[in-house]
Amino acid sequence: MSELRADLSRRRFLSGLAFTSGAVATGLGSWVIRPDWANAAEGPIKLGIATDLTGPIGYAGNADANTAKMVVKQLNDAGGLLGRPIELFVEDTASNESVAVGNVRKLIQRDKVDMVLGGITSSMRNAIKDPIVARGKTLYIYPQLYEGKECTPYLFCTGPTPAQQCDEFIPWLIKNGGKRFALPSANYVWPHVLNEYARKVIEASGGEVVFEEYYPLDQVDFSATVNRIVSNKVDVVFNTVIPPGVGPFFKQLYEAGFQKNGGRLACVYYDENTLNINQAVEIEGLASCLDYFKVLTKDDPVSAKIQAAYEKDYPGNFLFAAGSAATGTYRGLMLWAAAVKEAGKVDREAVAAALDHAKIAEGPGGPAEMVPGKRHCKMKMYTAIAKGGNYEIVARSEGLVDPKECCAAARRGMARMERSRQAHG
Amino acid sequence: MASSLVAGFEILSFAAIIVLVVLGLGIIASMMGIFNFAQGEFVLLGAYITYLAASRGMPVWVGMAAAPFLVGGFGFILEALIIRRFYAAPIVAMLGTYALSLIIREIVRGLIGGLYLSVPEPIGGSIDFGSVHISAWRLVIVVVTVGVMIGCYLLLARTSFGLRVRATLENPALARASGISTPAIYGATFAFGAALAGLAGALVVPVFSLFADLGIRFLIQGFVAVMVGGVGSFMGPVAGASVIGTMSAALPWIMAPVIADVLVFVLAIVFIKFRPQGLLSGKGV
């Protein structure tokens, strides 16, 4: 690992170029991956990816873009969709919402893509969904784990929801950690809404929430919080602080002896990419619940194949990991491909109708299926703990877990969509 | 009792970090009358050098020891080439150093790729006094800060070099007439201020991890601290940094962190408005 780090600076410059090596930088465009062949009759199907290639979320965005390239290449090698090749357009949302909106407009207005997949943080999704879905009238797939309650029509979510991440995870935490929970959180929408749900599950499972607090995203001094955790004898820290604060927070927690005294650290977005933020000893025993971990490749041949294909094409520091939306990207693209095949065309209505009940038998971590009418996806969930810088699976879901989203809200959302459609025309 | 000891130590260590970062800013502001917008990036460079050393397999403390000298040297070169044109116009200096900070920050961002990189500390773990856990590295930071402050004070008050510096500070024209090479003094002072920032960056990078916007974080706090403390002396910025650092660290213990964040700045600005010379006015040490 340290050898990789030594080459980091050189490779960083090169990897930026390597990404474009398979692509063409068009004059005013960003990266276009042109297929080698084109169907003379109808031309290629255009797919847009809008993700954070730079900025603090860049570690995840690059993994997603690489995954998309890999999937599109696989699809094109197998003959494309509906006999047409897929042309991939990638835009950088730069972890910056106002830049993102400008670049997403390029995808919609200049490149006129048939579908957009992307966004990682909830704030990014909220910023770009309007230009894509409402003003741009294009299908949008959001691949990352998030707080739920996104019931906008034509917006499909293929990442885990709070129900999938908490329903089985929190009882496990109570059994393997303790009853007293603390909820230190970053101050934005995902932790607020996730904590609401988590609190319900904690209390229903016999636990109690000792305190719930919100910090600015760039806070790096958590001494007050750590002190509160230790003095209140908290058993489980259900953390939703994100980078840059999470590294110092975990370090300060470790230094105060939290794990030494039997405390359990839990963080539902922690994957292989974030393992490098702290020293292994500082996060020993950390529990996470995601739809995929790399260690699954040992006994799941499908996952092994996908992981191997990714690592062959994209060795380097951007790992194929579930907390970084890479698995959600894979799942979303395969589900969309299935829907396009079923619909027989690429216009939004037809594909959305087919995507509504799309299924894939082979995906990272297991199969996946969309829940009809809810625009969210059932998938297998795994609980894992960090040991010595790697993950070890300690629990698996029995089958595909229901996302439990947009139940009563679905009807309200449909009504709202109808009104807005009539207003905007 | 234990928890208030821990609280006290935590506040002290955070204040020490702020003092270390601000010291260089204050010295440059007092000496040359310019607010160096690039000071945060000197901190970043110190952190980056430390990270580079660690990632190439050298012990971390080697990088930490080298950082102040390398950053100081860089500061000396910058001063000779660019900064010295700004002395006549403080506002232009702020803009010029801002442009510099943009350049430095984006170069580092390109080199580390927008990621958050961790650097291990040379002395890790915690020191336990019964139920009181104190981070060993934070203790080191406090000790080093105190040492640096004492060293600076002695340098300025007791050495002939310090005498020349103070002379230039009080009356540049007279100092020049007396044969003191003011450009060299300015260059040395700027380099010294940069070196202090580099040292701060090196010491705090295990605590905060390395990322491209590390410098911006401290910049505004630094400016406010210098103004609160009073420009023109050595102890002024130190006093200001202590006050700001202590408030920033202590207030979150008694109120929501968000409000504490904003309150520190509001109070600082109000204070400066009604006492423009700051806490400790006057020149010299």
Place this chain on the structure above:
Amino acid sequence: MAESGVAGLAPATGLIASRWRVLPIVELGVLATAVVLPLGLPDYLTVFATRVAILALFAISFDLVWGYAGIMSFGQALFFGAAGYGVALLGRDLNVSAALLLLPAGLLIGFTFALLLGGFLLLGRHPTSMIFVALGTMTGSYAADRLARGWYYLGGQNGIPSIPPMTLGAYEFGEGAVFYYVVVALLVISYLVCRFLVRSQFGLALAGLRENETRIAFFGYKVQHLKAIVFAIGGAIAGLAGSLYAVHEGFVWPNMLGVVISTQVVLYVLFGGSGTLIGAVIGTVIIEGVSFWLSDNYREIWPIILGVLLLLVILFRPLGLISFVLSERERVGSFGAKIGRRSHGAS
């Protein structure tokens, strides 16, 4: 003012008749380009041009404050963002989308915040130093950013998305050529208002303020009051720009209030040339345009190049790019009624 230091580095000037009329040519040229632009551009570039025009309006607000009154406001984004948030909240909580309500609201919010902040920073028994005003405005912008970031009602880190488009009666202003022309019209109106202001007797006092504050004070002008008034007007214009930005982009977020945008507008004006109003527009167009063009191909290098260019401008051409065509004499300009070729006035 000695502190600006910049005037002393002006290129040599003279009352060369042929150089006297460059400014109107430049202004008309920019206006003509702005008017015909959408005819030649694809739709999505017109949307981009609209955004640039809004930012140019924002830049004018800063130029008014700095170029004409010598106030280094590092916190102009506070008014820009506050108006944006105001519009967003009106849309979200009260379902207001009428242009005739939102735009005046933007002006009012910007004006009020600027009056409050400017009053606090500038007025008082002792005249305040420019450094203090610079840092004070910067701190104000920073504190507002932190507050918005932490306040869940304002959306916290996420800001407020999905702002409904602005309406005029039943007509909805979507992105496109119509919105573009609306913005350009507002830009021209604000530009003319500012021009009128700075070429009036009030502007004469401001010019004197720029040159030698103490002397003007001795003449009996209430220097701090003048500055506060200009600051408030600048804030109002920034507020107008902020409200337009909010309805055009469809969302607001804490960065709109923060130090990065504040400094960005400083750079626009610095680059184009302060004290000319048109320089602010040109600077914005150049920086945003080149940013857009280069951001795909030289994504990582562009900010570095921008920094280097700015440094070069600050070192060698502190009056900005406009000084390549505009003489210092013309930049300062004439005030009030003209007497023949020569004018009253400041020099």
